[in-house]
Amino acid sequence: MAESSSRDSRKLVVIGGGIAGSYIAKTLQFHANLTLIDPKEYLEIPWASLRGMVEPSFAERSLIQHKHYLTGSRLIVSNAVDIRESEVLTSEGRLVPYDYLVIATGHGDPLPITRAERLEQYQAENEKIKAAQSILIVGGGPTGVELAGEIAVDFPEKKITLVHKGYRLIEFLGPKASKKTLDWLKSKHVEVKLEQTVNLEDVAEGSKVFKTSAGEIIRADCHFLCTGKPLASSWLKNTILRDSLDDKGSLIVDANLRVKGRKNTFAIGDITNIKEIKQGHLAKKQASTAAKNLKLLLTGGNESKMSPYKVSSATKAIVSLGRHDAVAQLHSTTIIGLIPGLIKSKDLFVGKTRKELDIDSFVLH
Secondary structure (H helix, E strand, C coil), X not given: CHHHHHHXXXXXXXXXXXXXXXXXXXXXXXXXXXXXXXXXXXXXXXXXXXXXXXXHHHHHHHEEEHHHCCCCCEEEECCXXXXXXXXXXXXXXXXXXCCEEEECCCECCCCCCCHHHHHHHHHHHHHHHHHCCEEEEECCCHHHHHHHHHHHHHCCCCEEEEEECCCCCCCCCCHHHHHHHHHHHHHCCEEEEECCCEXXXXXXXXXXXXXXXXXXXXXXCEEEECCCCCECCHHHHHCCCHHHECCCCCECECCCCEECCCCCEEECHHHECCCCCCCHHHXXXXXXXXXXXXXXXXXXXXXXXXXXXXXCCCCEEEEEECCCEEEEEECCEEEEEHHHHHHHCCCCCHHHHHHHXXXXXXXXX
């Protein structure tokens, strides 16, 4: 009884319900009086979102209500707007007290509040794709490449043009992966224009004519912008964590994932300044390390025994190319085709993620 009372008295607040925030909240919900603050009611598995655009029913499994895995904690659907010494202020003016705090707000990606609204968005995007004969994709990072792959495989009759400002695709991987990906896209009749940009702000509403920085004219019935999203950290500049931000807007963390200058505040996921690529499996790894350290602190353990986070030095990544193929870079080896596709592309790790969060399949798929 004494242990339960101690647990219930320690207040832990997690801000951000993406992969990192959801995983640490799931892990620690029975180790503290935990509150998750997120502007939406659900977790969206980010690496599965593009499949939902070509197959909206797929999103039934990749959009997970927070309440389905947070059975022992509190959810506040709101934006955090300020952090004080022992309280978080939400956009409605609600003060949420904390003893320990985790920042996991990741990148800014405004999404609907409810899961039903997000499913409607997927349906609308799917109808836009189906109605178009020609499609422009701006951005040749993993999002743009994966979207081009999804559409090219499911709708081979569509004319797809991908414009990328870099001299090669998916630049966070090596040149071999870029070349193999380019060849694969060309084999699917995707036209790729490198070292060019498209200023969408110059395009009139409803226009189907786009001009690249090289003066080329592209005609497309619809377009998708797949460039990088900004970090969701601008709001922190007016909080007690303002001096813990670097010049890129990332939160500076120590070896144990504690925010610079703060004893009771951790940061995990894309929001941190950790020098490694921003990927879901690494966000989960950070969540695991921070959860272990918080368990120690919540039980009165010595902070000198906290576990340091081991930064991933090697770039390991799989970029899906439609339903069956993928390009993978594993240490010094680069492979493309069905073998890496078997690892990721069929289910996009949705089943694995649902299992890790102990989610029963609410909707048959």
